Amino acid sequence: MAKTRTVFECQQCGAQSPKWLGRCPDCGAWGSLAEVRQEAAPAKGAYAGLATSAEVAPLAEVEGGAESRWPSGLPELDRVLGGGIVAGSAVLVGGDPGIGKSTLLLQLVQAQARSGRKALYVTGEESARQIRMRADRLGGPPPGLYVLSETDLGRVLAAVDRVGPEILVADSVQTLYSPEIGSAPGTVSQVREVSGRLAVLAKGRGVPVFLVGHVTKEGALAGPRLLEHMVDTVLYFEGDRGHPYRILRAVKNRFGSTNEVGVFEMGEAGLQGVANPSALFLAERPKGAAGSAVVPCLEGTRTLLVEVQALVAPATFAAPQRTTSGVERNRVQILAALLERRLGLPLATHDIFVNVAGGLRVAEPAVDLAVVAALISAFRDRPLPADAVFFGEVGLAGEVRGVSRADARLAEARELGFGRAFVPLPAARHLHGTGGIDLIGVPSVADLLDRLG
Ligand code: TYD
Numbered sequence: 001m002a003k004t005r006t007v008f009e010c011q012q013c014g015a016q017s018p019k020w021l022g023r024c025p026d027c028g029a030w031g032s033l034a035e036v037r038q039e040a041a042p043a044k045g046a047y048a049g050l051a052t053s054a055e056v057a058p059l060a061e062v063e064g065g066a067e068s069r070w071p072s073g074l075p076e077l078d079r080v081l082g083g084g085i086v087a088g089s090a091v092l093v094g095g096d097p098g099i100g101k102s103t104l105l106l107q108l109v110q111a112q113a114r115s116g117r118k119a120l121y122v123t124g125e126e127s128a129r130q131i132r133m134r135a136d137r138l139g140g141p142p143p144g145l146y147v148l149s150e151t152d153l154g155r156v157l158a159a160v161d162r163v164g165p166e167i168l169v170a171d172s173v174q175t176l177y178s179p180e181i182g183s184a185p186g187t188v189s190q191v192r193e194v195s196g197r198l199a200v201l202a203k204g205r206g207v208p209v210f211l212v213g214h215v216t217k218e219g220a221l222a223g224p225r226l227l228e229h230m231v232d233t234v235l236y237f238e239g240d241r242g243h244p245y246r247i248l249r250a251v252k253n254r255f256g257s258t259n260e261v262g263v264f265e266m267g268e269a270g271l272q273g274v275a276n277p278s279a280l281f282l283a284e285r286p287k288g289a290a291g292s293a294v295v296p297c298l299e300g301t302r303t304l305l306v307e308v309q310a311l312v313a314p315a316t317f318a319a320p321q322r323t324t325s326g327v328e329r330n331r332v333q334i335l336a337a338l339l340e341r342r343l344g345l346p347l348a349t350h351d352i353f354v355n356v357a358g359g360l361r362v363a364e365p366a367v368d369l370a371v372v373a374a375l376i377s378a379f380r381d382r383p384l385p386a387d388a389v390f391f392g393e394v395g396l397a398g399e400v401r402g403v404s405r406a407d408a409r410l411a412e413a414r415e416l417g418f419g420r421a422f423v424p425l426p427a428a429r430h431l432h433g434t435g436g437i438d439l440i441g442v443p444s445v446a447d448l449l450d451r452l453g
């Protein structure tokens with residue numbers, strides 16, 4: 001019988017203390033310590049297997065070469081994973097409730113089962129019947145796809161032994177628990193145990209394991225950093241529930257780049273990969289409306305055209321409002337102050353709302369020029385040229401600075417039928433005459449105002 005002891009554990013960072021404290025001494029969170037009963041030590045050998053070899057060997061004699069991969073059946077997912085599923089990898093998929101994590105992973109195991117791989121979908125959140133109903137919506141359950149509705153980690157591991165799946169989904173890390181650990185499901189020690197055991201299982205059997213992780217209100221994965229360390233790859237599924245678009249982004253990837261994004265559209269029959277996201281994001285763009293500017297943004301190796309919308313209205317209170325969605329609020333505040341100082345637009349007496357259409361989030365400096373153009377257009381209530389795109393970083397002196405990959409941005413704009421681009425001077429100079437699109441180099445925001453007439 002293992003000895004248990006009681007400790008207090010921070011539910012934010014996992015730090016432990018022998019007595020209760022109002023504030024975590026490690027991460028400084030208030031009221032985050034909870035009492036947990038704990039085994040004196042993890043069972044011997046519980047984590048042997050996390051490292052696949054126990055022998056010291058000359059590095060030159062260790063087998064190298066690329067890891068074994070295969071297609072997931074969802075090309076947008078393959079792109080984010082870095083070229084397909086890696087044998088023995090543990091992948092965490094995080095995201096807000098209702099965003100489509102379960103749908104994505106069910107589609108994944110269905111595709112795998114269809115291509116002849118035995119797959120097991122473990123759910124601690126829903127009944128097997130609910131999964132069956134969702135599977136029917138997604139094209140019907142293929143043979144070779146097994147489901148287990150269970151929260152006890154021990155029974156899950158036993159089922160894996162029995163069934164011998166070639167791919168495993170655990171939905172979610174927060175609902176599975178190990179009875180040997182005294183604390184409730186979802187607490188830091190449980191999350192650590194569950195994700196650790198499943199990562200060992202992945203490595204030991206060479207079976208890829210996909211874990212669902214919930215995101216807390218603050219936007220971090222519950223059982224935060226800790227969970228990210230235990231897996232090879234961390235993907236975030238983002239989007240706005242009011243919109244059909246979903247972006248899958250890698251924030252950590254031991255087997256590929258963290259630059260790639262996958263774009264999906266949630267429809268009646270689940271998630272569809274979107275091969276041409278720009279067309280989708282611009283589909284509902286109003287014609288001839290003031291305050292709308294299009295910017296070619298980079299997402300990994302991809303260029304997406306997105307619409308920035310601004311609304312400027314006389315302030316209703318003494319302190320004017322600055323509300324944004326999809327772009328950084330601070331950035332908009334700075335740009336508004338700059339337009340006031342450099343161009344004399346009286347924005348301090350106006351409320352400003354800036355929004356990226358489609359529920360997308362963009363965080364590149366290149367968006368600055370589009371935000372500025374949208375603000376000018378909204379303030380003057382005059383639409384921007386309908387066939388124009390805008391990109392460039394705006395400095396505090398009002399100067400427009402160069403940004404990376406101008407050629408790729410212009411190519412995408414041309415592809416979607418845009419005829420003009422307002423760009424930083426260096427881009428206009430170097431890419432002059434690349435054909436098909438007029439380049440208008442703008443050295444400063446004042447110059448942009450002039451050019452817009
Ligand atoms: P779900 O995968 O359950 O989200 P999560 O696991 O991240 O909590 O997806 C939930 C939403 O997706 C729900 O609002 C219904 C919607 N949905 C569709 O629109 N089409 C579909 O084919 C499916 C299966 C779900």
Ligand code: MG
Pocket residue numbers: 098101102103125171
């Ligand atoms: Mg779910």
